[in-house]
Amino acid sequence: KEFTLIMIKPDGVRSGDSGKILARIEQEGFKIRAMKRVRLSLEQAQQFYSVHAARPFYGELCSFMASGPVVAAILERDNAVQHWRDVIGATDPAEAAPNTIRKLYAKSKGENAVHGSDSVENAKIEAAFFFSGLELA
Ligand code: ATP
Secondary structure (H helix, E strand, C coil), X not given: CEEEEEEECHHHHHXXXXXXXXXXXXXXXXXXXXXXXXXCCHHHHHHXXXXXXXXXXXXXXXXXXXXXXXXXXXXXXXXXXXXXXXXXXXXXXHHCCCCCHHHHHCCCCCCCCEEECCCHHHHHHHHHHHCCHHHHC
């Protein structure tokens, strides 16, 4: 089966929506293979989002991601990467489809409740950022 790396971002943790988001994860047929709650330093947030370093919102994104704890998890399911992206919806909650996680819980394009890897290859890189091989047993 495929896996993806997801985060509940600081806004989602702060507003008390983690439990509802985790329930949705299980309703969608994902298995939680690993999970932790951590607070990223600014440097760690910059490293995680280094592909976006040239984008105008990079500074804002990294300081937001370091503003409070996140919940990171590895989810397993058939077609995990694409299915999670379908479940979370568009980056901007104003454009997200009804009943998607971002439509339900996101505040704005920046503070948008959740993250999901955009490819199987990036899922591997992002999973290794948060978890050691031992934690995947
Ligand atoms: P993610 O990678 O977090 O799953 P995504 O693939 O939907 O999100 P990207 O375009 O890769 O979106 O942008 C990464 C993240 O950067 C977004 O989730 C959002 O938090 C932030 N972001 C994107 N565009 C903007 C913007 N215009 N202003 C502020 N923040 C933004």
